[in-house]
Amino acid sequence: MSRHFNRPQRVFFVAMAIIIALAFAPSRWLGWTRDIARIVNVPFTPFGHAGVSVATWLRPPTDRTGASSDVERSLLEQRDIYERLYRAEQLRVAELEEQITQLQQVPPEILGVPIQRMVASITRRDARGPWASVQLNRGARHGVTVGTVAVYGGDHLLGRVTDVSPLASELLPLGAYPDVRGIILPRDMPAASAASAPRVLLTPRADGTLVGHVEHIHPVAQGDVVRLSDTAWPVSASASVIGVVESVSRNDSQPLKNTIIVRPRYQVNELASVTLRVEMPGGSERGASR
Amino acid sequence: MRWTIFIIFAFIMLALDGGFMGVFTLPAVAGIGPNIVICLLVYICMFATRLAAMFAALTLGVMMDLMHPLSQGDVAPSVYVIGPHALGYVFAGLLLLQLRTMVFRQRAITIGALSFAATFAAGLVIIMVFVIRSWYGEPTEYFMHGSPARELMRQLGIGVYTALLGVPLGWVLLLTTPLWGFQPGHHRRALWR
Numbered sequence: 001m002s003r004h005f006n007r008p009q010r011v012f013f014v015a016m017a018i019i020i021a022l023a024f025a026p027s028r029w030l031g032w033t034r035d036i037a038r039i040v041n042v043p044f045t046p047f048g049h050a051g052v053s054v055a056t057w058l059r060p061p062t063d064r065t066g067a068s069s070d071v072e073r074s075l076l077e078q079r080d081i082y083e084r085l086y087r088a089e090q091l092r093v094a095e096l097e098e099q100i101t102q103l104q105q106v107p108p109e110i111l112g113v114p115i116q117r118m119v120a121s122i123t124r125r126d127a128r129g130p131w132a133s134v135q136l137n138r139g140a141r142h143g144v145t146v147g148t149v150a151v152y153g154g155d156h157l158l159g160r161v162t163d164v165s166p167l168a169s170e171l172l173p174l175g176a177y178p179d180v181r182g183i184i185l186p187r188d189m190p191a192a193s194a195a196s197a198p199r200v201l202l203t204p205r206a207d208g209t210l211v212g213h214v215e216h217i218h219p220v221a222q223g224d225v226v227r228l229s230d231t232a233w234p235v236s237a238s239a240s241v242i243g244v245v246e247s248v249s250r251n252d253s254q255p256l257k258n259t260i261i262v263r264p265r266y267q268v269n270e271l272a273s274v275t276l277r278v279e280m281p282g283g284s285e286r287g288a289s290r
Numbered sequence: 291m292r293w294t295i296f297i298i299f300a301f302i303m304l305a306l307d308g309g310f311m312g313v314f315t316l317p318a319v320a321g322i323g324p325n326i327v328i329c330l331l332v333y334i335c336m337f338a339t340r341l342a343a344m345f346a347a348l349t350l351g352v353m354m355d356l357m358h359p360l361s362q363g364d365v366a367p368s369v370y371v372i373g374p375h376a377l378g379y380v381f382a383g384l385l386l387l388q389l390r391t392m393v394f395r396q397r398a399i400t401i402g403a404l405s406f407a408a409t410f411a412a413g414l415v416i417i418m419v420f421v422i423r424s425w426y427g428e429p430t431e432y433f434m435h436g437s438p439a440r441e442l443m444r445q446l447g448i449g450v451y452t453a454l455l456g457v458p459l460g461w462v463l464l465l466t467t468p469l470w471g472f473q474p475g476h477h478r479r480a481l482w483r
Contacts, residue, residue, distance in 0.1 A: 008341055015348060016380065023373020023419050027362060027428055033370040037356040044305050044357070051309020059313045124308040126358060129321040133361055133368055146367075163359075163367035170368050176361050206320060206440075269312060269321070 077154030094195035130208035347383030351376030378412035401460025413445030
């Protein structure tokens with residue numbers, strides 16, 4: 001052993017051999033590296049937290065709500081929260097109607113899932129893109145579980161928690177999911193029913209926007225709001241805002257459809273904190289299997 | 291090289307990389323941002339012995355791997371693959387050790403220019419590792435929204451940005467040279483050819 005320490009080159013080559021083996025090892029063999037990473041990241045967490053806070057203070061997230069003051073922003077947030085609840089009820093009604101039509105047994109779940117809101121600070125973020133996961137300073141001891149939904153500004157969906165340790169958790173942003181289903185609600189018709197709203201399958205893109213195709217017969221316009229309507233997601237995320245339609249263009253390959261680009265109002269890698277919607281015990285398990 | 295100083299500087303750079311550096315990210319240009327850890331690697335490779343530089347590159351690479359989880363999809367926990375950054379940084383280090391005899395090491399602009407080369411070299415190896423991993427069905431979140439070629443272009447952008455930031459950062463690092471206790475040139479060559 002001492003011979004190895006007298007020959008640092010040999011130590012280096014052994015280390016390199018181990019690193020090469022690890023680099024190409026299947027992911028299922030690397031579960032233990034998560035524990036090492038958690039320990040390694042502990043001393044960086046307070047500094048990362050401070051760094052993210054300073055960075056966000058220097059470069060605040062782009063506010064696309066159009067609010068000119070904190071009061072107006074707060075009112076808009078409250079409006080969005082209640083609109084989400086209203087839209088979620090509409091979607092729930094439509095879902096139940098469909099189930100009744102098909103003579104299926106209606107599950108006893110209720111929409112009003114008890115939710116605890118919890119602010120979590122981002123302690124580490126990744127500059128690779130809006131789809132890269134971030135670390136939060138809330139974990140299992142605070143009630144966070146895998147699948148917990150993260151929002152910002154009251155109602156804007158950011159993503160879901162994918163990994164939880166006692167004091168921290170990993171948030172996977174919306175942009176990392178292969179696809180997400182939503183409904184498009186017209187900007188100038190707030191009373192429009194969510195049940196009859198056009199549905200769209202959105203695919204995230206590298207720049208943080210999402211792309212989808214909508215039947216030509218549905219009048220979709222710039223500024224329309226897209227809300228989540230995806231049974232693969234927990235009920236606590238239902239009808240949350242995914243983003244706003246940024247552009248509508250003709251789809252030459254599919255003449256009966258329009259291509260829409262949806263831009264989320266906030267990107268996870270621009271924020272210093274998020275709000276977690278922790279479902280209280282007894283809530284619905286819908287979407288937990290995805 | 292004094293390893294205590296290396297640990298302090300590595301800690302500072304890694305902490306900044308995971309938090310504060312978000313302020314420099316350009317969302318409109320494929321979300322590119324500078325890589326200050328590479329700037330530190332370039333600086334060390336300019337003055338340290340070959341073996342010390344290689345160990346520093348390996349250490350910084352492993353730390354980067356442990357700070358950048360790889361998503362496995364929806365609700366599966368992320369995995370930390372130790373290796374891509376480590377191999378990339380060692381390759382970049384080897385390249386820098388070859389180049390350092392041809393450049394003026396005491397210039398901040400040298401640190402900046404070599405940061406571009408090092409970022410691109412490291413990025414090339416990282417992409418290659420993930421391409422090979424994808425051959426046997428491993429998750430390739432690294433280029434989730436694009437091809438490896440597109441990611442390579444992105445690395446070019448990161449390289450240019452890192453080079454721009456590397457000039458002032460290199461100037462600051464050069465001011466700290468007396469702290470590092472680097473050995474003179476003939477020792478540097480003798481320790482590991």
